[in-house]
Amino acid sequence: MKPVVAGLALGLGLAAASLAVAAPPWDGTYVYEQALGPGAGGTQNFVTHTLTISGPEGCRLVAQGFQTDETLRCKAMPDGDRLLVSFVSFGTGKVENKYGVKLYSPGQPLFAISQAPNGFVTTWQGYAKAAGEGATSDAFKKVGR
Secondary structure, eight states: OHHHHHHHHHHHHHHHHHHHHTSOOOOEEEEEEEEEEEOTTSOEEEEEEEEEESSTTOEEEEEEETTEEEEEEEEEEEETTEEEEEEEEETTSOSSOTTSOOOOOTTOEEEEEEEETTEEEEEESSOTTSSOTTOEEOOOEEEEO
């Protein structure tokens, strides 16, 4: 009887471990091409937001494009089928941007990325460069590991 119980416990343990492995692998690079509309000359203005994730502490968000050049250090925490991204500091390690302005507080939620049938859905929270608090979009696309 003991071998059956041990085998059952081992089987349940392996099943639980496989469930943990089945969670979405969030590590990688995600890109959001934000169209800002036409500029003075009629050309389309863009900002490219590149999110790089390598574990909870390895999170960096770089925004570059029309009148934008900013790097944020962030924290990325999986929460079921979502990835919660929060502010840590600017790329300099300070909580103020290069102009001395405090846009975010440490730990402030920036956005969440959720698994969807055809990719990902982004729910915007405190990220100033985005669509607005609570708005959702299919903004970020995973482009690499």
